[in-house]
Amino acid sequence: MAAVTEEIPLAKALNAGLRAALAADEKVLLMGEDIGKLGGVFRVTEGLQEEFGTRRVIDTPLAESGIVGTAIGLAMRGYRPVCEIQFDGFIFPAFDQITTQLAKLTSRTAGAVQMPVVIRVPYGGHIGAVEHHQESPEAYFAHTAGLRVVSPSTPNDGYWMIQEAIASNDPVLFFEPKSRYWPKGPVDFSRSAAELHSTRVVRTGTDVTIVGHGAMVATLLAAAQVAAEEGVSIEVLDLRSLSPVDYAPILASVEKTGRLVVCQEATGFASVGSEIAATVAERAFYSLESPVLRVSGFDTPYPPSKIESFYLPDADRVLEAVDRALAY
Amino acid sequence: MADVSPTVQFLSIDGTFAPNEAAEEYLPFLDGLSDEDHRQFYRDMAITRRFDEECTNLQRQGQMGLWPPSHGQEAAQVGSARASRPQDVIFPSYREHAVALVRGIDVVDIVKVMRGVSMGGWDPTDPANGNFRNYCLVIGSHALHATGYAMGVQFDGLVATGNVERDIAVMAYFGDGATSQGDVSEAFVFSASNQTPQVFFLQNNHWAISVPVTTQSRTPLYLRPRGFGIPTVQIDGNDVLASYATTRKHLDDARSGRGPALIEALTYRIGAHTTSDDPTRYQTPEQLAHWVARDPIIRFAAYLRGLGASDAFFDEVQQEADDVSADVRHRTLELGPPALSAIFENVYSEPHPVMAEQQAWLDAYEASLKEGA
Ligand SMILES: Cc1ncc(C[n+]2csc(CCOP(=O)(O)OP(=O)(O)O)c2C)c(N)n1
Ligand SMILES: [Mg+2]
Numbered sequence: 001m002a003a004v005t006e007e008i009p010l011a012k013a014l015n016a017g018l019r020a021a022l023a024a025d026e027k028v029l030l031m032g033e034d035i036g037k038l039g040g041v042f043r044v045t046e047g048l049q050e051e052f053g054t055r056r057v058i059d060t061p062l063a064e065s066g067i068v069g070t071a072i073g074l075a076m077r078g079y080r081p082v083c084e085i086q087f088d089g090f091i092f093p094a095f096d097q098i099t100t101q102l103a104k105l106t107s108r109t110a111g112a113v114q115m116p117v118v119i120r121v122p123y124g125g126h127i128g129a130v131e132h133h134q135e136s137p138e139a140y141f142a143h144t145a146g147l148r149v150v151s152p153s154t155p156n157d158g159y160w161m162i163q164e165a166i167a168s169n170d171p172v173l174f175f176e177p178k179s180r181y182w183p184k185g186p187v188d189f190s191r192s193a194a195e196l197h198s199t200r201v202v203r204t205g206t207d208v209t210i211v212g213h214g215a216m217v218a219t220l221l222a223a224a225q226v227a228a229e230e231g232v233s234i235e236v237l238d239l240r241s242l243s244p245v246d247y248a249p250i251l252a253s254v255e256k257t258g259r260l261v262v263c264q265e266a267t268g269f270a271s272v273g274s275e276i277a278a279t280v281a282e283r284a285f286y287s288l289e290s291p292v293l294r295v296s297g298f299d300t301p302y303p304p305s306k307i308e309s310f311y312l313p314d315a316d317r318v319l320e321a322v323d324r325a326l327a328y
Numbered sequence: 329m330a331d332v333s334p335t336v337q338f339l340s341i342d343g344t345f346a347p348n349e350a351a352e353e354y355l356p357f358l359d360g361l362s363d364e365d366h367r368q369f370y371r372d373m374a375i376t377r378r379f380d381e382e383c384t385n386l387q388r389q390g391q392m393g394l395w396p397p398s399h400g401q402e403a404a405q406v407g408s409a410r411a412s413r414p415q416d417v418i419f420p421s422y423r424e425h426a427v428a429l430v431r432g433i434d435v436v437d438i439v440k441v442m443r444g445v446s447m448g449g450w451d452p453t454d455p456a457n458g459n460f461r462n463y464c465l466v467i468g469s470h471a472l473h474a475t476g477y478a479m480g481v482q483f484d485g486l487v488a489t490g491n492v493e494r495d496i497a498v499m500a501y502f503g504d505g506a507t508s509q510g511d512v513s514e515a516f517v518f519s520a521s522n523q524t525p526q527v528f529f530l531q532n533n534h535w536a537i538s539v540p541v542t543t544q545s546r547t548p549l550y551l552r553p554r555g556f557g558i559p560t561v562q563i564d565g566n567d568v569l570a571s572y573a574t575t576r577k578h579l580d581d582a583r584s585g586r587g588p589a590l591i592e593a594l595t596y597r598i599g600a601h602t603t604s605d606d607p608t609r610y611q612t613p614e615q616l617a618h619w620v621a622r623d624p625i626i627r628f629a630a631y632l633r634g635l636g637a638s639d640a641f642f643d644e645v646q647q648e649a650d651d652v653s654a655d656v657r658h659r660t661l662e663l664g665p666p667a668l669s670a671i672f673e674n675v676y677s678e679p680h681p682v683m684a685e686q687q688a689w690l691d692a693y694e695a696s697l698k699e700g701a
Contacts, residue, residue, distance in 0.1 A: 037610040038538035061544050062467060062505035062536045090466065093509065128393045128444060132465050269682070298686045300675045305393055305444030306665035310690065320693065 004189040011181040013155035014044045014120075016189075017162035018082065022052050025080065028166055031058040031067055032084030032120075041086055042122055042181050064094035071117045072101055080116045080166055088123040089132025095140070102171045103146030114169040118162070123151075124215045124265050125312050126179035128305045135302055136214075136266035141173045142243040142275070148197070149243040151175040153217035155185040156193055157240060164196040175242075177214035197241040199249040205235035208322050209253040211276065212263040213239040216313070220263060223315040227322060234322065242272045250276065251284050258289035259325040263318055268296030290328030293321045334550075335594065336574055337564040341622055343630025350561075354573040361572070363635065369410060369568045370632055371645050373402035373625045376426040378649035379435050379656050383442070386660055387603040392442045398425045400566075400598030403624030404531050405501075406430060407571025408591070412499060412579060413492070417459040417481075419474040419500040421467070423531075427501065431458030435652070436659045438463070445663050467502075468509030471528065474500035475515045478524035478588075487525045488585025495583035498526040499575070505536025507552065508544045516556040516590075525582040527575060528553065528590040531565060533597040538610040550592035558588050565593025566624035596622070668694070 008016070021028045030045055036059040039046030049057035060067050064085060071081035085091045091098075098119065105113050125134035142149045148170050152158040158176070165172040194200050202217065203224050212220050217238045224234035235253050239245065254260050260280055262273040277292040295313045303311050336350045338358070347355060380398050387395040398405065405426035412418065412431075420427055428438060433450055440446035441463060448462040464470035478498040481487060486496045506512055507530065519526060532549055534541050545552065550562040561578075563570040571593060578589035596619035600607050607616075629642065672687040 033536070034538045036538070038606075039609075041537070041604070059539050059543055061508035062539065063508040063510060065510050066508065092466075093511070130394055130442060130444065130465060131447060298671055298690070299682050300671050300686070301447070303671045304446055304666055307668060307671065308444075310668050310694075311671055316697065317693070 005186050006189065007184045007186055008155055009182050009184050010152070010155045010158045010176070011042055011044050013159040013187050014162055014176065015046055015048070016187070017159040018045065018048060019051070021082070021163050021166045022048065022056060025166075026056075027078060028080045028082065029056055029058065029074065030082050030084065031060050031071060033060060033062055033067075033086050035059060035084050040084060042178065044120070044176070044181075045084065064090055064092075065097050068094040068097040068102060068117075068119065072097065072105070072115065075115050075117050076113060080118075082118040082120060082166060085119060085121045087133045088121055088135040088137055091119075091121055091137060094119075098141070098147070098171075098173075099144045103144045106170070107146060115171045116166070116169045117171045118165045118174050119171070120162075120174045120176060122178040122181070123175045124177045124179055125302060125305075125308050126215060128308070130305070131302070134305070134308065136264070136297065138173070138175050138242055139266055139271045142272050143270075147171050147173055147243065148241070149173045149175065150196060150241045151177065151214040152240065153177060153180065153214055153238050156187045159187045159189070160192040161196055161240070164192070168196065175214060179215045180218065183218075194240070197244055197246055199246040200238045200240060201235065201249055201253065202238045203234070203236040205233035205257070207233045207257055208259040208261060208325055209235045209237060209250070209257045210261045210263060210318060210322065211237040211239060211250060213242060213272075214265070216263050216265055219313065219315055220318060223318040223322070226315060227319060232322065232326065239276075245272075245276060245279070247279060247283065250280060254280055254284045255287045258287055259328075260288070260292045261295060261318065261321045261325055262292065263295040263313055265297050265312055267299045268294050269299045271296060290325045293325055295321045335562045335564055336570045337567050338569040338573070339564075339567045339627055339631055341627060343627045343634060345631065345634075351570065351573070354570070354577055357573040357576040358569060365410070366632060366635065367637070367641065369406055369572070370625075370628055371648065372406040372410070372426060372430055373568065373628065374645045375649045375652050376402050376406070376429055377625055379653045380425055382653040382657055383439065384603055386439070386657060387442070391660055392439065392603075393444050394442050394602050394604060396423045396602045397597075397599055398423050400619065400624070401531055401533055401595045402426050403568035403628065404529075404565035404571050404593035404595045407568040408499070408529050408575040408593075411572045411575035412497075414458070415494060415496050416579060417461070417477060417496060417498045419461045419470045419477070419498065420463055421470065421502050421506065422463040422465055423503070424463075424501050428460055431460040433457055433460050435656050436663070439656065439660050440663060443660065443663055445666055468506040468511040471500045471502055471506070471512045471515035472518065474498050474526055475519045475522075475524055478519070478526040479522050481525055482522065487583060490584075492580055492583060496525065497579040497583040498524070499529055499579065500526065501529045501531065503536065504530065504532040504534065504541040504544055504549060505539065507549055513556075516553050516558055519588045520557040523585075523587040525585070526588045527578045527582055528558070528588065529575065530590060530592045531595055532592055533595050535597050535601065535611070537601045537605060538607075548592070550590065553590045558590055560590040560592065562592045562594065565595030566622050566627060568624060568628050595624075598623070
């Protein structure tokens with residue numbers, strides 16, 4: 001089949017992926033606040049209620065625990081619910097349902113009950129928003145066994161990963177980097193670029209490996225570009241999956257470069273980045289020329305948006321760590 | 329059964345004073361109001377309408393991240409706020425700008441939150457701020473805080489001493505959408521169980537962003553808390569007198585040890601949910617026109633004219649509203665970003681090694697960038 005490629009933004013790519021999933025399997029349902037007529041506050045579900053009806057694309061009452069709890073019941077009944085949480089900071093009313101029920105039902109029933117539930121969460125900062133609208137809470141979920149956690153960084157991954165997440169028989173926390181909803185990128189509608197849980201090399205290099213996910217990937221690519229102009233060759237990896245983590249490409253890259261910087265918007269303490277740093281230190285100790293370094297948001301609440309740029313790791317902060325790694 | 333409206337209303341849509349049957353028991357609570365009190369209600373509503381519009385403009389001009397307008401809900405807010413006594417404690421959601429104004433909050437402190445230069449905007453423990461707690465963006469969660477605070481007031485013996493000038497009542501504001509949150513139902517449970525001195529003030533503005541109230545509830549919302557054992561009343565929320573009289577009664581009942589109550593104010597969000605919203609996607613022009621015709625400020629102006637208020641009065645209020653709004657604009661434009669130390673300060677109330685270490689790192693890093701430049 002010939003490649004059918006189109007330049008579209010991530011929000012539209014996710015919309016196309018959701019449409020394809022709804023069309024392919026009538027058990028797929030979308031549920032969330034304002035996802036119907038409004039099309040979601042980020043317009044990711046735009047037009048889908050009109051196309052598939054109010055039974056398949058459901059504007060729920062305003063209750064996140066209710067959304068996830070009823071999605072669990074629907075999954076028990078054979079449906080494949082895709083829940084939208086309106087903003088990162090509003091997932092916590094559903095935390096109990098996600099961590100004590102959704103994550104554990106399969107093991108509780110010795111595999112008799114599967115939970116093909118996807119929870120979509122717009123996350124991350126850079127958009128000048130008020131409190132609870134810019135957080136990166138992915139570590140809470142990666143910490144919980146029984147959940148799969150992924151985050152697409154490009155429109156192409158958005159289109160494919162959402163369909164793969166919906167096809168999974170396990171619960172998937174699907175973190176959408178909201179600052180990346182609007183920039184366009186190519187989507188190849190003919191085939192997926194990689195499997196749902198694979199780490200991808202998005203730029204090859206030889207001196208230092210940097211790895212990140214979601215909106216951070218664009219920052220890493222910008223940093224690699226600046227470094228290249230200064231003669232430093234950086235390899236950039238997009239994690240894509242935060243649980244499980246696909247370590248093989250990371251270890252292969254570190255074997256080549258000997259240096260690793262792990263970057264994330266989230267607070268650094270007890271984070272996904274910490275887990276990766278520890279694992280690479282364990283498994284690639286003899287390849288390392290310098291300690292694995294982390295660049296993260298500070299271990300503080302997300303600050304008022306006028307100073308968010310000082311909180312969020314930018315290309316300069318990534319390069320500062322790269323310099324430290326190289327100076328070893 | 330006779331078709332008697334359960335909805336308390338004193339002012340008909342054209343501003344005539346015509347209390348309906350449901351309003352009768354609340355009539356005595358209007359007794360204490362002077363002409364000047366009435367004029368103050370109007371002033372509060374008109375000033376709020378004006379600065380609220382200014383804030384929407386400021387947002388459109390890039391001066392704020394977001395603004396949630398209060399347009400259309402001024403009567404519900406002003407009546408209830410004016411009914412509270414100075415010692416009362418208010419837990420708002422995020423749209424209660426008129427309540428904030430009445431309780432003495434500097435409007436620019438609200439702007440600070442929406443502009444992204446401050447997390448909370450104002451110090452809720454400063455007496456100048458009228459016991460008006462901070463805005464709460466996680467829908468419904470503050471209803472429980474209000475109930476817990478009211479339990480504390482009970483434990484402190486500041487209820488039912490017989491002194492209405494001292495006994496404290498607590499009031500939580502939330503919307504129709506919020507009633508679906510578990511936290512709000514749990515607040516009803518705890519409040520009924522403890523018979524807390526509090527009023528739940530529910531502004532049913534008919535929308536939770538794009539979702540109509542019918543998605544939240546098939547029963548009128550004021551009926552729901554009765555199942556929890558909480559007495560309730562529904563009012564015309566665009567009638568400032570209905571809002572005042574019912575809140576006055578139920579706050580005084582609460583402070584006197586007669587337990588909690590809920591007031592459902594039927595009102596309407598005229599316009600967008602926030603400046604990020606496009607209501608034309610889900611709201612019909614007919615719906616909007618229906619409610620514009622019930623504008624609370626126009627209604628109360630007609631009532632005041634009937635009482636003899638002159639053009640000069642309305643001109644004077646307009647001038648005052650313009651002045652307030654010009655001042656808000658002026659001071660908004662001067663609001664710079666907070667110091668970077670704000671990232672680390674007050675995360676903990678006691679010294680914390682990680683905060684000290686990371687702040688030192690950022691200071692050194694910023695200094696090195698300046699050197700490099
Ligand atoms: C827990 C939570 N979920 C979702 C949101 C996003 N959100 C902000 S306002 C809103 C609608 C609230 O409707 P309502 O309670 O009726 O209050 P109104 O905005 O109409 O005043 C939603 C869904 C939120 N702030 N908090
Ligand atoms: Mg509402």
